[in-house]
Amino acid sequence: MIGRLNHVAIAVRDIAAATAVYRDTLGARVSQAVPLPEHGVTTVFVELPNTKIELLEPLGADSPIARFLEKAPDGGIHHLCYEVGDIRAARDRLVEAGARVLGDGEPKTGAHGKPVLFLHPKDFCGTLVELEEA
């Protein structure tokens, strides 16, 4: 069912500093910072040959990553995003298998403009999993 690893998301408090780590220290290609107020984050993509690292900095008062960073002030890996062909079919299969889909179970438009769902970390090896329709 799952296909490519679309990205690994890393939450950070200072996206300029994190971008410098990936660009200058690790020598990777990085995008411009893009504020996404409707998602409560500013994003930078680290473009690797086979996948992406998504750096996330909280934006606004209700950022979904603010609480994560209170517990992990140095930053940390926030979620893994796997691609699926049909996100509703994937959801139905997961629910049938007893896995918990977060929210109301309806796909939302994610930060890349595609339908996404998030899955409960306790059902996936302690890892928050995002599914994105490819």
Place this chain on the structure above:
Amino acid sequence: MIGRLNHVAIAVRDIAAATAVYRDTLGARVSQAVPLPEHGVTTVFVELPNTKIELLEPLGADSPIARFLEKAPDGGIHHLCYEVGDIRAARDRLVEAGARVLGDGEPKTGAHGKPVLFLHPKDFCGTLVELEEA
């Protein structure tokens, strides 16, 4: 400098259960479990089209992931592994940039038989980073 994301490593207490999650619930292709006593882990690879997820279960009394799992009993992402062309050149560049390499700074033979180094999470967005010579 860094190239492909070689793998994302997820530490788990029960690798059979974690393998079932990826194989049966998420529908991915998984390898057989391989015990690596010299590294203190048993590994299973989840083979995605563009990269791998490495499931790690502690093996033996001195497993390097035992303490991690005490703090994260549901499991969690343990490290990211990036490929580099020349691991000693990469190390020298990182040290010059002020980043901390774990251990004595000499590459060790990793779980895949290739030279590896680990970098200090505090210098890399709260993420333990493994470099592997490709």
